Each structure stands twice: as structure tokens, then as C-alpha cells.
Amino acid sequence: MAPTIILVRHAQALHNLSVLGRAQCNSLKENLVPKITGPNAELDVGLIIVSPMRRTIETALLAFGELGIPMEAHAGWQENSTQPCDTGSPIPSLRQEFPQVNFDHVDPVYPDKTSPSGKKYFNTKQAIMARGQEVLRDLKQRKEKAIIVVSHSGFLRSGVTGRWFMNADYRVFDFVDEDGEKDESGLVKIKEREWTVKEGGLGWSFEEAVELGDGLPDEEPALN
Template sequence: MLTITTQDYTIPDPELSALGRSQCNSLRENLVPKITGPNPELEVGLIIVSPMRRTIETALLAFGDLGIPFEAHAGWQENSIQPCDTGSPIPALRKEFPQVNFDHVDPVYPDKTSPAGKKYFNSKQAILARGQEVLRDLKRRKEKAIIVVSHSGFLRAGVTGRWYMNADYRVFDFVDEKEEGEGERVKIREREWTIKEGGLGWSFEEAVELGDGLPDDEASGLN
């Protein structure tokens, strides 16, 4: 799991900067050897991307020539309702990125402020619920390993409790337990080789509590 972020919050659904593209090269050089060859460390069968330009570009720059399918998933979008974290209409993205399958993107995307987009609200309750939903979705899939290209805020506060600097990544396995019911929490465990500062060594080592820093439902103004 990995992320590319932007510093200018006013740019709608921004593209990667030149620095971001350079960081993608570092990601590619580090991770691709681990997922290719006769005995890969990770047998990746699918790449899931947040349907935002910077995450799609990251995925394609790092992994676009490996023959692995790309699928966009609204559940992995970033938390805030700032312009930089609000996506573009899917018809426009289809034209820009024909390599990506957008067929299964939630039709409500990119709405996350109206009642129809409630599951994507920038609130602690919504983001924690979404984190569990996307993990359940991953656990049901048949691929042995999946790369998810998402965003630092959502990954840290909603899914893993770990830090992600630009283009860094971490590797997780599902904790083997009896099949969870819909109300049971999905648990994951990070692999030893990324658990400190990430696969590239660019991220903070300390963990945070899920939900850390997220606005509660009343403070979000979207309940």
C-alpha cells in the first residue's frame, strides 16, 4: 500500500508533480523486482487504485508495463473534501486512462458531501467504516497479493495506523482467524521488512491509533 500526496489543497484532483514522478521511479526500482521474475516475493494479480489522477498516475508509472490489471475503487479515495482530495467525473477519467477499469466504481463518486455520498464523508465514523469495508473487499478477492495505490491520510487513520510518505509502501497480510461476520473487525499484520520506516525507508516508524486526527461526526458538518 502506498501514497502520493499534494501540498496545494486548492488544485482540483491534481496531477503528479515532477518530484512525484521521480518518486515513482524510486518506488518502481524498489518494488518491481519483488513482484516479478520466476520466484517473486509477492505474487501480485491486481492493482487497485483510488480513482484520482495522482494515484492513477502513480500506479501506471510504477507498474503500468507489467501486464497486471488495474481497477479503480472509490473506497480508497482520500478523506477530505478539499479540491485536491475530490475526484473528477468518471467519464473524463476513462478517456484519460484507458488502461484502468472503472466499471466497478461506485456511481456516487466523486460526491462525498451529499446524503448520497454519506459513506465517503470526512468524519471519523464514516472513514473507519470505509476502512473496514475496503479490507473486507480485499479479503474476499481471489488474488494472492494485491497492490493498492491510495492516500496517506486514509491509509493511516482509516486502515492501517501507519505512516506513508510520498510513494512509500508497506506490506500487510490478513490475520488468520475464523471467518468474520459482517460485524466483526478485519485485522491485518504488517510484514517485518516494511514495519519500521516503510519499504523505501521514507516514512515515520511510529504507529497511530485508527481514527487519529479525524473529525467526529458533528465537527465534520456532514452528519
């Protein structure tokens, strides 16, 4: 059976997590941790996946770092744009800064997303929607019962879910064909659980949905 996935947007960050960001992480921790640990846990989380960027890693460590759950970095969950704030640091520096995180399986091309080598990470509708499908296929094959992913609002919304995520808010999804619904398009699809479907698990997010790919550019970027 495919795992349940808990998708989390990172908390507010200004270089490092801001005072507000740390407060957001505390709210996330207080709300979600009881649902994944202890006698009344609804979700048996066996893995935490993070986008290899400081704000996502810091959010994951502050909210879930004391749980002892393995934490892995994955380049597929990085943000869409090529702006400096959305382009990650080289993995060797992140390894030194965050020894709690496993960086062994990060795509070696990271953080490149402007050269031909980084084409799968381009900020285009085609590339981002394809990347969304790739990360979902990867999750669907995992053996854990539930997985937390800490990622970014743009990619979560336009590439994966069609839903809005405010800072540190989360939504919970199951794979569509795991509950008897079949899809003949060949696409991997997910369905949000009722208790987060409106404004997110913390109630901080917009309720309305958008189409996947909404607002993404169609043109290829200029290559370095």
C-alpha cells in the same frame, strides 16, 4: 487464503505528477517491481487497485503500468477530506484520460462525499473507519495471491493501518487470521510484514504508529 496486500501512497503531485513525483515513482518501481515479477519474486500480484484520482492513477501507471497487471479503480480508497484537491473528477473524464484502468465498478455516487447520497464517504471518524473496514473485507474475499492498492496517506493511516506513508512509499500486510491469529471483535485486522514495519518499503516513512481514527472529526458535515 486471503491475499497479501501492498499498500502504496501516491507520489507527489502538483496537478499532474511533479518532477519529484516522477522520480519517486521510479524509486518505487525499482524497489518493488523485482519483488512482484521475475524468478525471485516474493509476491505474486494479480491485481492493482487505485483510488479514482489522477495522482494515484498516474503513480500506478508510472510504477507498474508496464507489467500488464489488471488495474481497477475503487472509490473506497479515496482520500478523507472534502477539499478540492481530495475530491475526484467525474468518471467519464477519467475513462477518456486513462483507458488502461477499469472504472466499471466505481461507486456511481463518486466523487460526491458531502450530500446524503455520499454519506459513506463523509470526512468523519465513523464514516472513515467504517470505510476502512469495508475495503479490507472486500480485499479479504479476493482470490488473487497479492494485490497492490495505490491510495492516500490520510485514509491509509487513519482508516486502514495506523501507519504513516510518505509519498510513493509502501507497506506490506497480511490478514491477521490468515497466520493463525484470531480476533473476536469481528473487525478485519491486518498485520504488517517485518521488512516494511519500521519506515516502509523505501525507508521514507515515520516509524511510529497511531490509533485508527486518530485526528478525524466526529461531527457530521453540513450537507449540500
